[in-house]
Amino acid sequence: MRxxxxxxxxxxYFERDKRSYATCTVAICLAIGAIAIIFPVLKNQGFxxxxxxxxxxxxxxxxxxxxxxxxxxxxxxxxxxxxWPWIIAINYRVFPSLxxxxxxxxxxxxxxxxxxxxxFSMAVRDRLSSLEIAxxxxxPAITGNFAWFLSIGMEHLxxxxxxxxxxxxxxxxSSDPAAARPILAGTFLGLSIATRPEALVFLPVFLGVGWxxxxxxxxxxxxLVPCLAxxxxxALNNLWTSHSLMPVTFSGRxxxxxxxxxxxxxALIIPLLGRWALQIVNFFIGLEFAAGxxxxxxxxxxxxxxxxxxxxxxxxxxxWCTLFLLLLAAVNFLVYCVxxxxxxxxxxxxxxxVVFIFPLIALGGLEIIEQLAARFNQxxxxxxxxxxxxxxxxxVLALSSLYSWSEITDLGxxxxxxxxxxxxxxLNENLPPSTRVASYDIGxxxxxxxxxxxxLGGLTDPKFIPYLYSGRAAEFLREQKVDWVVISAGEAMRTxxxxxxxxxxxxxxxxxxxxxxxSAEMHKTYVVSFLTPSNVWERGWRATYHADQAQVLYKxxxx
Numbered sequence: 001m002r003x004x005x006x007x008x009x010x011x012x013y014f015e016r017d018k019r020s021y022a023t024c025t026v027a028i029c030l031a032i033g034a035i036a037i038i039f040p041v042l043k044n045q046g047f048x049x050x051x052x053x054x055x056x057x058x059x060x061x062x063x064x065x066x067x068x069x070x071x072x073x074x075x076x077x078x079x080x081x082x083x084w085p086w087i088i089a090i091n092y093r094v095f096p097s098l099x100x101x102x103x104x105x106x107x108x109x110x111x112x113x114x115x116x117x118x119x120f121s122m123a124v125r126d127r128l129s130s131l132e133i134a135x136x137x138x139x140p141a142i143t144g145n146f147a148w149f150l151s152i153g154m155e156h157l158x159x160x161x162x163x164x165x166x167x168x169x170x171x172x173x174s175s176d177p178a179a180a181r182p183i184l185a186g187t188f189l190g191l192s193i194a195t196r197p198e199a200l201v202f203l204p205v206f207l208g209v210g211w212x213x214x215x216x217x218x219x220x221x222x223x224l225v226p227c228l229a230x231x232x233x234x235a236l237n238n239l240w241t242s243h244s245l246m247p248v249t250f251s252g253r254x255x256x257x258x259x260x261x262x263x264x265x266x267a268l269i270i271p272l273l274g275r276w277a278l279q280i281v282n283f284f285i286g287l288e289f290a291a292g293x294x295x296x297x298x299x300x301x302x303x304x305x306x307x308x309x310x311x312x313x314x315x316x317x318x319x320w321c322t323l324f325l326l327l328l329a330a331v332n333f334l335v336y337c338v339x340x341x342x343x344x345x346x347x348x349x350x351x352x353x354v355v356f357i358f359p360l361i362a363l364g365g366l367e368i369i370e371q372l373a374a375r376f377n378q379x380x381x382x383x384x385x386x387x388x389x390x391x392x393x394x395x396v397l398a399l400s401s402l403y404s405w406s407e408i409t410d411l412g413x414x415x416x417x418x419x420x421x422x423x424x425x426x427l428n429e430n431l432p433p434s435t436r437v438a439s440y441d442i443g444x445x446x447x448x449x450x451x452x453x454x455x456l457g458g459l460t461d462p463k464f465i466p467y468l469y470s471g472r473a474a475e476f477l478r479e480q481k482v483d484w485v486v487i488s489a490g491e492a493m494r495t496x497x498x499x500x501x502x503x504x505x506x507x508x509x510x511x512x513x514x515x516x517x518x519s520a521e522m523h524k525t526y527v528v529s530f531l532t533p534s535n536v537w538e539r540g541w542r543a544t545y546h547a548d549q550a551q552v553l554y555k556x557x558x559x
Contacts, residue, residue: 059088
């Protein structure tokens with residue numbers, strides 16, 4: 001009993017120095033989260049997504065030809081970000097000897113630190129306790145799914161960091177330089193829009209918050225000027241590369257991930273919420289079991305209740321700065337519910353919401369404990385002890401998820417290296433550079449292939465989109481005089497096409513979706529394929545949906 005009281009008193013007095021306590025916790029967690037991802041990335045020297053290599057192709061072309069396109073020297077699509085290809089281009093022009101994997105890992109670690117800084121600063125402005133500050137700023141760094149974003153070599157952490165910095169500047173206190181606040185807020189929000197175009201919907205949110213904060217007309221104008229400059233830049237870039245205000249990647253991604261393009265919005269949102277529940281239970285909390293079980297459903301319901309309780313706690317404490325960041329995450333989620341109701345590979349379309357899962361669980365647990373202590377007086381004597389125990393338990397869960405996602409990162413990079421990258425190297429060694437090869441997954445093949453890639457995913461060529469949506473990919477290939485095609489496949493499809501007796505009759509997966517099964521007009525002959533075993537592929541697939549298990553190359557004969 002004395003030891004319990006001693007620990008409780010220690011926590012009470014330590015609360016007075018909350019900034020140093022929380023700062024140390026955040027710094028340690030940032031280091032742990034980065035190390036857990038650095039090791040598998042450096043060991044495998046690659047990315048866990050094929051899309052990462054698409055960006056490398058575009059950035060390399062931007063450095064060499066001054067044009068951010070997938071086709072060398074030609075302004076084509078392939079990137080939903082205006083600024084990220086140019087960040088990659090710096091690597092090839094200024095630091096050519098530096099591995100792109102190391103280069104982008106360094107950038108994303110920096111953005112992760114910026115995100116932690118903003119979360120910490122906003123929580124301090126809200127006058128939250130040291131435990132709450134530590135939960136909000138440190139837990140994201142050791143959240144496995146969030147740390148995984150360090151490895152993918154894409155723009156999602158920059159998108160979050162710049163949006164959060166814009167909110168930080170927009171909510172600046174009176175001690176900050178008055179003239180710089182709105183200009184910096186507009187500049188950071190503009191950078192966020194240039195990083196991901198969906199950040200455009202944050203503009204009315206910022207204006208609404210500015211009205212609530214009683215911002216002057218001068219502040220609003222100072223905020224809007226740099227923001228509108230970036231919006232103009234993004235629009236011109238999309239017109240240049242995609243010949244439309246929206247990047248062509250949007251159409252290709254929508255076809256790839258939604259499936260039933262004619263389903264109503266409500267029918268698509270329900271699977272999205274189910275995917276979120278599966279991700280939280282399986283890959284956040286770490287309880288991987290059948291989704292249909294009663295225990296699973298009860299766990300989903302109770303987790304949602306705790307998350308909402310954490311949100312209630314922030315509202316009760318009038319933590320308006322932190323709630324502003326949560327509002328941005330909620331708006332981002334709602335935007336995708338409308339335009340593309342899917343979580344994306346590894347939840348990357350809702351990366352901003354991933355930041356708050358464990359913090360809200362911790363805050364919800366604190367609120368439940370305090371409500372129980374208020375009802376049962378004998379518990380109040382141990383309130384600090386129970387609070388510390390609750391937050392510590394969530395930190396343990398987060399660290400467990402980090403360990404799991406470090407393994408997922410390792411396996412994901414091995415899979416991409418063993419399929420798309422390996423196929424690209426094979427093409428480079430065995431086909432002339434002038435050969436035109438069509439492929440659905442174009443990143444690793446485009447970067448390492450040394451051949452002319454024809455995109456079957458609708459990410460880089462606006463002219464292909466009508467063929468993709470109408471199921472006329474074969475007609476497009478014939479018009480383009482393409483005689484080689486790489487198609488992703490499952491193990492069963494890959495095994496079947498390797499056997500001459502069944503290769504003409506068996507057709508499923510992406511081959512079937514693209515309508516590239518053998519027909520009276522077209523016959524495919526199996527050439528080579530690369531596959532990773534199930535113990536490498538499956539775990540990464542369940543967590544991130546990175547790519548099919550195999551890549552299969554065919555020679556096409558047109559009848």
